[in-house]
Amino acid sequence: MNITSKTSAASPLRVVVIGGGFGGLETARKLRKSPVQVTLIDRRNFHLFQPLLYQVATAGLSPANIATPLRYIVRRQKNCEVLLADVTGFDPDRRRVILRDGEITYDILVLAAGASHSYFGHDEWAPLAPGLKTIEQATEIRRRIFMAFEMAERASDPQVRQELLTFAIIGGGPTGVELAGALAEIAHHTLTHDFRHINPNEARIMLIEAGPSVLGPYPPALRDRAAEKIRSLGIEILTEHRVIDIQPGEITIQSGDATVRLRTRTVLWGAGVQANPLAKGLAEATGVEIDRAGRITVQPDLTIANHRDIFVIGDIACCMDAHGKPLPGLAPVAMQQGQFVARQIASLVHGRAPEPAFHYRDPGTMATIGRSMAVAQIGQRQFCGYFAWLLWLFVHLMQIVQFENRLLVLLQWMWNYVTHNRSARLITQVPEEPAGTQTDQH
Amino acid sequence: MNITSKTSAASPLRVVVIGGGFGGLETARKLRKSPVQVTLIDRRNFHLFQPLLYQVATAGLSPANIATPLRYIVRRQKNCEVLLADVTGFDPDRRRVILRDGEITYDILVLAAGASHSYFGHDEWAPLAPGLKTIEQATEIRRRIFMAFEMAERASDPQVRQELLTFAIIGGGPTGVELAGALAEIAHHTLTHDFRHINPNEARIMLIEAGPSVLGPYPPALRDRAAEKIRSLGIEILTEHRVIDIQPGEITIQSGDATVRLRTRTVLWGAGVQANPLAKGLAEATGVEIDRAGRITVQPDLTIANHRDIFVIGDIACCMDAHGKPLPGLAPVAMQQGQFVARQIASLVHGRAPEPAFHYRDPGTMATIGRSMAVAQIGQRQFCGYFAWLLWLFVHLMQIVQFENRLLVLLQWMWNYVTHNRSARLITQVPEEPAGTQTDQH
Numbered sequence: 001m002n003i004t005s006k007t008s009a010a011s012p013l014r015v016v017v018i019g020g021g022f023g024g025l026e027t028a029r030k031l032r033k034s035p036v037q038v039t040l041i042d043r044r045n046f047h048l049f050q051p052l053l054y055q056v057a058t059a060g061l062s063p064a065n066i067a068t069p070l071r072y073i074v075r076r077q078k079n080c081e082v083l084l085a086d087v088t089g090f091d092p093d094r095r096r097v098i099l100r101d102g103e104i105t106y107d108i109l110v111l112a113a114g115a116s117h118s119y120f121g122h123d124e125w126a127p128l129a130p131g132l133k134t135i136e137q138a139t140e141i142r143r144r145i146f147m148a149f150e151m152a153e154r155a156s157d158p159q160v161r162q163e164l165l166t167f168a169i170i171g172g173g174p175t176g177v178e179l180a181g182a183l184a185e186i187a188h189h190t191l192t193h194d195f196r197h198i199n200p201n202e203a204r205i206m207l208i209e210a211g212p213s214v215l216g217p218y219p220p221a222l223r224d225r226a227a228e229k230i231r232s233l234g235i236e237i238l239t240e241h242r243v244i245d246i247q248p249g250e251i252t253i254q255s256g257d258a259t260v261r262l263r264t265r266t267v268l269w270g271a272g273v274q275a276n277p278l279a280k281g282l283a284e285a286t287g288v289e290i291d292r293a294g295r296i297t298v299q300p301d302l303t304i305a306n307h308r309d310i311f312v313i314g315d316i317a318c319c320m321d322a323h324g325k326p327l328p329g330l331a332p333v334a335m336q337q338g339q340f341v342a343r344q345i346a347s348l349v350h351g352r353a354p355e356p357a358f359h360y361r362d363p364g365t366m367a368t369i370g371r372s373m374a375v376a377q378i379g380q381r382q383f384c385g386y387f388a389w390l391l392w393l394f395v396h397l398m399q400i401v402q403f404e405n406r407l408l409v410l411l412q413w414m415w416n417y418v419t420h421n422r423s424a425r426l427i428t429q430v431p432e433e434p435a436g437t438q439t440d441q442h
Numbered sequence: 443m444n445i446t447s448k449t450s451a452a453s454p455l456r457v458v459v460i461g462g463g464f465g466g467l468e469t470a471r472k473l474r475k476s477p478v479q480v481t482l483i484d485r486r487n488f489h490l491f492q493p494l495l496y497q498v499a500t501a502g503l504s505p506a507n508i509a510t511p512l513r514y515i516v517r518r519q520k521n522c523e524v525l526l527a528d529v530t531g532f533d534p535d536r537r538r539v540i541l542r543d544g545e546i547t548y549d550i551l552v553l554a555a556g557a558s559h560s561y562f563g564h565d566e567w568a569p570l571a572p573g574l575k576t577i578e579q580a581t582e583i584r585r586r587i588f589m590a591f592e593m594a595e596r597a598s599d600p601q602v603r604q605e606l607l608t609f610a611i612i613g614g615g616p617t618g619v620e621l622a623g624a625l626a627e628i629a630h631h632t633l634t635h636d637f638r639h640i641n642p643n644e645a646r647i648m649l650i651e652a653g654p655s656v657l658g659p660y661p662p663a664l665r666d667r668a669a670e671k672i673r674s675l676g677i678e679i680l681t682e683h684r685v686i687d688i689q690p691g692e693i694t695i696q697s698g699d700a701t702v703r704l705r706t707r708t709v710l711w712g713a714g715v716q717a718n719p720l721a722k723g724l725a726e727a728t729g730v731e732i733d734r735a736g737r738i739t740v741q742p743d744l745t746i747a748n749h750r751d752i753f754v755i756g757d758i759a760c761c762m763d764a765h766g767k768p769l770p771g772l773a774p775v776a777m778q779q780g781q782f783v784a785r786q787i788a789s790l791v792h793g794r795a796p797e798p799a800f801h802y803r804d805p806g807t808m809a810t811i812g813r814s815m816a817v818a819q820i821g822q823r824q825f826c827g828y829f830a831w832l833l834w835l836f837v838h839l840m841q842i843v844q845f846e847n848r849l850l851v852l853l854q855w856m857w858n859y860v861t862h863n864r865s866a867r868l869i870t871q872v873p874e875e876p877a878g879t880q881t882d883q884h
Contacts, residue, residue, distance in 0.1 A: 045592060045869045062504035064866035071636035072863065081638040084592040084869075101596075135870050150487060150526045154543075194513035196523040404857045404865055408850060415846045421514065423846055424506035427487045427526075428577050429871065 012037045012079070013349055016097055016106035018087055018278070020047050020070045022331040023314030024112035026338030028080050029073070034346045038080040039104060041097070045069055045084055048135065049400055051331060052409070054175060056138040057268075058145065058182035059190075059425035060416055063135045065409050068402045087113070087278060090285040092307055108309050108348075110341055111282060111296070115315035115329060118272030118293065125246045129267035132175055141268055143427050145183065148266045149191060150427070152198045159263075165203045166264040168251055170243050171271030172209030173216065174367035177230060179268055180207045181370030184233040189420040205235045206262070208253060210242040210271070215367060217328065218377060225384045226367070226375045233370050243271075273329055275316045286310070291318045291326075300357035302341055311344070313337035321360060331399075332363050368392045371417070454479045454521070455791055458539055458548035460529055460720070462489050462512045464773040465756030466554035468780030470522050471515070476788045480522040481546060483539070487511055487526055490577065491842055493773060494851070496617060498580035499710075500587065500624035501632075501867035502858055505577045507850050510843045529555070529720055532727040534749055550751050550790075552783055553724060553738070557757035557771060560714030560735065567688045571709040574617055583710055585869050587625065590708045591633060592869070594640045601705075607645045608706040610693055612685050613713030614651030615658065616809035619672065621710055622649045623812030626675040631862040647677045648704070650695060652684040652713070657809060659770065660819060667826045668809070668817045675812050685713075715771055717758045728752070733760045733768075742799035743786065744779055753786070755779035763802060773841075774805050810834045813859070 013036040017024045020042035028040045046067040055061040074080040089098040096103045117131030130137050130144070145167070152164035167183055169176045187203035194200070207214065207230065213223045214230065214237060227237055244259065245252040251262050275294035283290045288304045289297045295318035298304055302311045302319065313319075314334035319327045327333045340358045347354045364378030366388060374389040376382070383391065393413065400406045416422055455478040459466045462484035470482045488509040497503040516522040531540040538545045559573030572579050572586070587609070594606035609625055611618045629645035636642070649656065649672065655665045656672065656679060669679055686701065687694040694703050717736035725732045730746045731739045737760035740746055744753045744761065755761075756776035761769045769775045782800045789796045806820030808830060816831040818824070825833065835855065842848045858864055 045588065045867070059506075062506045062866075063870065064501075064504045064868055067868050068865065069636075069867050071633075072865075072867075075635035082636075083596070085596070135868065146487065154525070154527070191513075193517040194511075194524075402865060404854075404861075404863070407853060407857075411849060411853065412846075415849075419846075421846070423510065423514075423844060424504075425487070425511050425514075426506055426509050426577065428505065 013107045013345070014039070014105060015108045015110065015345060016041065016104055017110040017112060018042075018097065019112035019114055019276075019314070019316075020044070020082075021050070021112060021114050021314060021334065023114075023334030023338045024110065025070070025073065026335045027110050027112065027311075027313070027341050029077070030339050030342030031345060032077045032079065034079070034342070035349055036079060036108075036345060038077075039083055039106075040070060040074065040080060041083045041085050041087060041099075041104070042070060043084070043086050045071070045082075047073060047401060050133070051396055051399075053132055053135075053138050054178040054182060056135065056424070057132055057141040057179065058186060059142055059422040060182065061409060061412055062424050063139065065405050065412070066400070067135060068405065073401060089281045092286050092310065095309065106309075108311070108345055110311045110313065110338075111278065111316060112312075112314045112334065112338070113276035113278045113316050115273045115275045115293070115295075117269055118274035119269070120272055122246070125269070128246045128248060129170060129269040131269040132179070139428060141179075142425065143429065144266050144268075145186070146425050146427050149195065149198070149200060149203075151265075153195050154197075161198065162204075163249060163263045164265045165198065165200075166262070167203065167205045167266045167268070168262060168264045169205070169207050169268045169270060170251075171269065172207055172211070172214035172237070172239065173270060176207055176209070176268075176270035177214055177226070177367055177369055179270060180205055180230065180235045181233060181368065181373070184235055185370055185420070186422060188234065190422050190425075192420075206238060206264075207235055208238045208241050208243060211239065213239055215375065218365070218367075218375060219382060222375050222377060222382045222384060226369060229369050229373050229375075229384070273315065279312075279316050282310070282312070293318070295326075301344065301354065302337060302358050311341045313341060319358065327360055328365075330365065333360055336360055366392050366395065455549045455787070456481070456547060457550045457552065457787060458483065458546055459552040459554060460484075460539065461554035461556055461718075461756070461758075462486070462524075463492070463554060463556050463756060463776065465556075465776030465780045466552065467512070467515065468777045469552050469554065469753075469755070469783050471519065472781050472784030473787060474519045474521065476521070476784070477791055478521060478550075478787060480519075481525055481548075482512060482516065482522060483525045483527050483529060483541075483546070484512060485526070485528050487513070487524075489515060489843060492575070493838055493841075495574055495577075495580050496620040496624060498577065498866070499574055499583040499621065500628060501584055501864040502624065503851060503854055504866050505581065507847050507854070508842070509577060510847065515843060531723045534728050534752065537751065548751075550753070550787055552753045552755065552780075553720065553758060554754075554756045554776065554780070555718035555720045555758050557715045557717045557735070557737075559711055560716035561711070562714055564688070567711070570688045570690060571612060571711040573711040574621070581870060583621075584867065585871065586708050586710075587628070588867050588869050591637065591640070591642060591645075593707075595637050596639075603640065604646075605691060605705045606707045607640065607642075608704070609645065609647045609708045609710070610704060610706045611647070611649050611710045611712060612693075613711065614649055614653070614656035614679070614681065615712060618649055618651070618710075618712035619656055619668070619809055619811055621712060622647055622672065622677045623675060623810065623815070626677050627812055627862070628864060630676065632864050632867075634862075648680060648706075649677055650680045650683050650685060653681065655681055657817065660807070660809075660817065661824060664817050664819060664824050664826060668811060671811050671815050671817075671826070715757065721754075721758050724752070724754070735760070737768075743796065744783060744800050753783045755783060761800065769802055770807075772807065775802055778802055808834045808837065 049066040052066045070082045086100040119125045155161040187200045191200035241253045241255045296312045315329040366376035368374040374392040376388040491508040494508045512524045528542040561567045597603040629642045633642035683695045683697045738754045757771040808818035810816040816834040818830040
């Protein structure tokens with residue numbers, strides 16, 4: 001296969017990008033001035049700003065505030081078209097992507113299909129402990145959180161009430177910490193005056209982490225201060241506790257040889273990452289390796305072995321840094337990879353020499369713990385507390401694609417900060433009564 | 443039954459209000475200074491500002507912008523508690539409301555459970571032509587509208603593409619007119635630059651009304667001008683056309699003796715009103731009459747025959763005006779009835795004489811047709827065009843319960859007006875791939 005075969009032809013190089021997340025969208029946008037024809041494929045019609053998804057799950061923001069239609073983003077980019085379609089497989093020999101209802105030819109393929117949660121071989125836990133990767137999961141978590149308080153208000157049995165007011169969050173990474181912090185604010189502030197029979201303040205929020213500390217990849221000093229801050233919000237941290245079973249109303253956790261059963265009606269999942277199953281499809285079609293998390297092992301230039309016309313980027317790729325460690329599944333990694341791939345493709349069409357390898361420039365990492373509280377590491381500097389929180393606010397606000405959404409998010413954050421309110425606390429899509437069949441009481 | 447029996451006792455009068463819509467919420471709030479104990483029951487945890495629901499269906503606003511948690515609204519009202527519960531029946535002899543999971547005793551019952559759509563005996567049409575009464579229905583309509591454009595973009599058959607770009611709205615009342623107007627703006631402005639294979643401008647939008655004109659209850663001059671404005675937006679109006687069948691991909695409409703089949707993939711329902719089935723339950727329990735729309739016939743003082751302890755208000759009530767005509771199903775009617783009932787209850791507990799009859803003071807009615815265009819009737823005055831539209835904006839903005847939501851709605855309206863954008867155009871809850879089971883491509 002010779003990927004330069006098309007460049008001399010009259011029709012432009014066809015670049016197919018799978019996935020409209022941070023990596024795929026960045027690739028497509030950075031190709032806007034290149035003489036190529038870009039097709040951006042996604043199952044969903046919007047780009048989701050996942051770092052703020054926990055705010056949808058905790059009623060601080062509305063789904064549309066953190067989602068922007070892909071078509072809107074590239075509406076003026078004449079060399080890009082958006083295809084709402086479901087990719088089911090690959091035919092690398094014929095350079096085709098197989099869709100559920102057709103196929104599409106590429107000269108260059110960029111796979112940026114992301115990842116979802118891993119239940120470590122226990123997929124039966126998924127309905128009992130929803131993860132936080134999609135809008136639907138966020139509104140489902142929101143429903144469960146607020147429904148638990150509603151049911152506790154009506155529970156006559158103190159034991160049942162306690163179970164309803166116990167929230168277990170599995171995984172002490174940024175998602176788990178952010179969820180726990182927001183949940184603590186809901187229980188201790190937002191709902192203070194709302195109930196007549198329960199005291200939301202009595203809610204028990206547990207953050208359960210299998211490793212030795214929360215926010216594992218952060219420097220030890222920052223981790224310790226974060227843990228201290230988390231505890232100060234009334235959240236219980238259980239480190240070195242591994243979840244070994246989840247049943248309706250109960251989880252079993254193990255620490256060393258001891259196992260503990262914990263009664264809880266709300267379990268949220270923030271642990272483990274599993275690459276999109278398309279990685280497996282591509283591996284089968286090309287013979288490339290996948291790692292334990294199902295990610296595709298890429299070459300230093302983000303192509304895959306023996307297929308220089310296929311790039312794999314973002315959470316679905318396993319890309320090593322200079323020290324031979326895999327790069328983390330973060331938005332900046334995916335975006336820089338997208339920029340790199342766009343540059344490589346531009347070099348190709350202009351006959352310039354491509355760069356030999358992708359290098360990640362770490363802009364720093366940060367996680368928010370709660371109101372006025374975050375931790376950040378930028379270069380060798382570590383920040384904790386109010387300044388880190390302002391930094392977190394600013395960085396996240398500025399990264400939101402659409403100016404209108406930036407304004408809406410800022411307004412709601414200011415409002416939530418001043419009033420402690422979270423106005424998006426709607427319980428919708430009640431499963432036992434699907435929309436359309438219900439009569440309403442309004 | 444003697445409803446004054448409790449007033450001399452130590453415990454306060456128990457008022458149970460069913461439904462947190464305009465009527466029920468107004469009753470509960472206006473009782474805040476009365477020595478009564480109010481229980482506000484709803485199946486949903488929020489009050490929905492239904493007049494703007496069509497803006498959620500057409501991606502102009504987010505659900506949370508027009509919904510406010512009931513608990514939040516009455517959080518400071520010590521004599522009111524909110525109960526998230528499903529009412530299944532009534533036991534008027536024992537003064538109990540039967541819930542799905544229990545029962546509750548009342549001294550005074552206020553039934554304000556609202557209405558949903560009527561398919562005129564064709565309930566099988568509901569999944570093919572969703573109505574617009576709940577948040578879930580609004581997001582489902584939004585999904586169908588934007589999915590139709592997405593599928594048209596991918597359709598290779600011109601006939602199929604035409605069917606996908608044909609939108610039929612059944613019912614020429616305010617809801618139908620507002621939906622059609624917003625849909626015209628989406629097709630002609632919002633999506634202009636978004637697609638590569640279709641021209642959204644070619645969308646065919648049809649407003650189908652069985653009666654002789656759109657906006658039936660308005661004065662003839664206003665109706666005619668409204669129809670003219672609607673047509674100027676490129677919407678086809680078919681009056682005196684009755685829908686006699688809806689099948690997937692096709693509707694059959696009848697005008698006089700002629701029937702026409704129309705190929706369309708998107709049918710929206712804005713016709714007919716059917717009272718909440720609880721009306722039937724109360725009628726069976728008390729022997730009171732219900733009308734053809736399933737509404738309960740009330741006495742002039744909004745109680746029901748032989749049960750002076752049961753008030754019925756809002757869309758579930760059939761209440762005659764001074765001329766013997768039933769009052770329309772509008773928010774101002776329900777709210778004034780709620781205020782009246784609260785006054786009656788206050789009179790009762792304070793031993794004052796109750797008012798003999800409810801009188802509706804018509805504040806006027808208005809409907810928006812589209813950008814900068816509305817019709818309004820206030821007293822004898824009629825308005826049409828830009829001024830009526832500003833009036834419509836102002837009145838609706840001011841009626842939104844929560845100040846934060848007022849700001850958010852105002853901001854989004856300004857934004858949408860200037861940019862022609864509608865940023866909430868998310869296709870969510872795709873039925874064939876329920877949340878939680880899907881992996882995502884971000």
